């Protein structure tokens with residue numbers, strides 16, 4: 251990560267820390283929502299249409315939690331790469347990832363070229 255100044259890495263690290271705090275808060279809220287869904291379901295002895303609406307809400311919250319957790323994993327990965335000193339290096343081609351891209355997406359692990367590389371050649 252020689253292409254990144256230590257102050258740039260520091261500010262990216264701060265971004266990662268803030269992102270993690272935000273995600274943990276989102277997950278906490280989603281879990282609290284699920285809790286209240288369960289309480290509502292238990293409150294209704296015979297669940298009608300409300301029950302299916304509530305379980306739909308729970309499924310939605312659970313998928314949000316799954317997305318947030320995968321983002322948390324990406325943040326952990328980025329911090330690990332910072333510690334190991336290979337942060338900002340493309341996993342696919344080994345070239346430096348543009349600082350602008352990292353500022354926009356601190357968890358980026360591939361350079362723009364590799365990210366945009368088409369799966370198959372266009373005719």
Ligand SMILES: [Zn+2]
Pocket residue numbers: 340341342343344345360361362363364365
């Ligand atoms: Zn690349």
